[in-house]
Amino acid sequence: TNTVNALDQILSVSQNPPVLPKEKFISMMLKETSEIFPEKYNFVGDEALNLLFNKGVIEAQNYEMKSTQGWLLICVLKIAFGDGCTIDPLYPWIERTLKDEKITDSEKRLNRLKNKSITWLRQVIANFKNKERQ
Numbered sequence: 001t002n003t004v005n006a007l008d009q010i011l012s013v014s015q016n017p018p019v020l021p022k023e024k025f026i027s028m029m030l031k032e033t034s035e036i037f038p039e040k041y042n043f044v045g046d047e048a049l050n051l052l053f054n055k056g057v058i059e060a061q062n063y064e065m066k067s068t069q070g071w072l073l074i075c076v077l078k079i080a081f082g083d084g085c086t087i088d089p090l091y092p093w094i095e096r097t098l099k100d101e102k103i104t105d106s107e108k109r110l111n112r113l114k115n116k117s118i119t120w121l122r123q124v125i126a127n128f129k130n131k132e133r134q
Helices: 002-015 022-036 038-044 046-062 068-081 092-099 106-133
Strands: none
Touching (some): 002 022, 002 038, 002 106, 022 038, 022 068, 046 068, 068 106, 092 106
């Protein structure tokens, strides 16, 4: 299904994130999105994705994620789960990780969020595939 394919793509990007330079981050995110998630890109459109990615960068910076890898992760989460995913009660693990006061290093926070995202995606994909087999 399209959902499983999209989740597989998101998992792949999460495990092997592209390197995006800061000065070209938004334009390259738009290009990557059009190639990796063409259905979503065509449905949502350039303008809305541009806004989403700009908000994602600002939000990542608010969590002291200065690298484009942090920006990318927040933007991918927003593509996958929606703009408000960082405070959405459906995905409490995102907010808890971002606001965990025990994690004082932004790189550790980024890695923890990345690992939790990958774990969550793997479980959801496995669940979808099990349902398809039934």
